[in-house]
Amino acid sequence: MIKNITIYICIFVFSIKYIYGQQAALVEVDKVKLDTPNQEIPIIGSLRSKKITNIMAPVEGKVDNVYVEEGDIVKKGQLLAQIDNKNYKYFLDIAISNEIKASSNYEIAKLETFNNKLDLDRMLALKNSSAFNQSKYDKLNTLNDILKSKEKVALSELNVSQNLKNIATLNLNKSNTKALYSGIIEEKYIEIGEFVSTGNKMFQLISKEQLEVVAEVPSFRTFNLSIGNNIKFSTTDGVELNGIIRAIGKKENLKTRTVKLFLDFDNKKNKLNRNLIIDENVNILIPISSNQSYLTIHKDAILKREGLSLAYVVKEKKVEIRPLRLGEAVGNRFIVLSGVKENDLAVIKGNERLRPGQSISVKLIEAIK
Numbered sequence: 378m379i380k381n382i383t384i385y386i387c388i389f390v391f392s393i394k395y396i397y398g399q400q401a402a403l404v405e406v407d408k409v410k411l412d413t414p415n416q417e418i419p420i421i422g423s424l425r426s427k428k429i430t431n432i433m434a435p436v437e438g439k440v441d442n443v444y445v446e447e448g449d450i451v452k453k454g455q456l457l458a459q460i461d462n463k464n465y466k467y468f469l470d471i472a473i474s475n476e477i478k479a480s481s482n483y484e485i486a487k488l489e490t491f492n493n494k495l496d497l498d499r500m501l502a503l504k505n506s507s508a509f510n511q512s513k514y515d516k517l518n519t520l521n522d523i524l525k526s527k528e529k530v531a532l533s534e535l536n537v538s539q540n541l542k543n544i545a546t547l548n549l550n551k552s553n554t555k556a557l558y559s560g561i562i563e564e565k566y567i568e569i570g571e572f573v574s575t576g577n578k579m580f581q582l583i584s585k586e587q588l589e590v591v592a593e594v595p596s597f598r599t600f601n602l603s604i605g606n607n608i609k610f611s612t613t614d615g616v617e618l619n620g621i622i623r624a625i626g627k628k629e630n631l632k633t634r635t636v637k638l639f640l641d642f643d644n645k646k647n648k649l650n651r652n653l654i655i656d657e658n659v660n661i662l663i664p665i666s667s668n669q670s671y672l673t674i675h676k677d678a679i680l681k682r683e684g685l686s687l688a689y690v691v692k693e694k695k696v697e698i699r700p701l702r703l704g705e706a707v708g709n710r711f712i713v714l715s716g717v718k719e720n721d722l723a724v725i726k727g728n729e730r731l732r733p734g735q736s737i738s739v740k741l742i743e744a745i746k
Contacts (some may be wrong), residue, residue: 405726417662422592428584435551472542586600590640
């Protein structure tokens with residue numbers, strides 16, 4: 378009796394193991410689908426003035442006056458400093474006097490040529506009469522050539538004196554150093570009484586009106602970007618602005634594998650009306666694609682085995698394992714470059730214990746439909 382009971386128990390246990398061994402694994406699935414990713418990644422950039430100018434001494438001499446200090450806001454054409462102003466005024470006065478003198482000499486030369494020409498013409502009129510003097514005629518003719526040459530010399534001297542006056546006028550104007558555009562004096566390098574040579578730095582002028590955003594962007598992130606694209610960015614305290622791509626660098630930084638990106642923007646649309654600071658950091662949102670559709674797979678479908686990305690795909694109520702080549706992460710999905718096709722059902726739950734060829738039972742029936 379006991380022996381028969383033991384046999385029945387063994388049969389029962391074996392039957393239970395057999396039934397459960399053949400039972401299909403319960404899994405959840407998700408479709409592989411075409412998506413148009415609308416994802417942006419943050420890149421740190423900085424604000425930069427489009428106009429940063431070192432104002433150099435245009436002439437040499439002693440600094441007579443300095444009218445601004447560091448931090449002063451100036452307007453275009455505003456007088457910043459004077460360099461040996463009186464000295465350059467004297468040079469201009471001398472140049473004007475030389476021009477007047479040269480102009481007078483030229484007028485005298487023209488009159489002498491004119492008077493000699495009158496005598497020459499009168500002598501020529503007497504050529505067929507007894508009053509004609511060949512010797513005098515020859516002298517007048519030779520003198521006419523000499524006076525014409527003197528007239529040309531006088532004209533050349535007048536042109537030289539006029540150009541010297543123009544140079545003196547330019548130097549006088551340049552001795553009054555003025556702001557090239559409206560902005561702020563960021564640095565001042567001179568003091569009253571100092572001697573400056575032509576080309577010495579005097580001021581650094583920065584425009585706070587014409588700003589741009591500059592960022593070092595990973596090279597591969599620029600492949601889908603084009604000049605004119607709209608790019609959002611914000612300051613660390615939440616000032617949100619819209620930029621337009623002005624330029625994309627054509628040279629890669631070999632150390633960082635990045636390319637420069639330049640954004641123009643309208644500072645007047647700064648809703649918080651906060652003064653933006655040159656070189657402050659901003660967060661730029663770079664789109665990862667340009668309205669292009671990609672196959673995507675749910676992140677929970679991905680299994681990592683020995684450095685490979687794998688996924689179980691449902692095939693006639695069984696599963697087969699597929700090696701994948703993945704692209705960017707897009708939210709809770711990955712762009713998949715190869716390994717699956719559109720509408721494949723990828724196992725996203727219960728896939729950790731599956732074996733290739735194993736029968737499965739799909740929990741999300743609507744996903745199969």
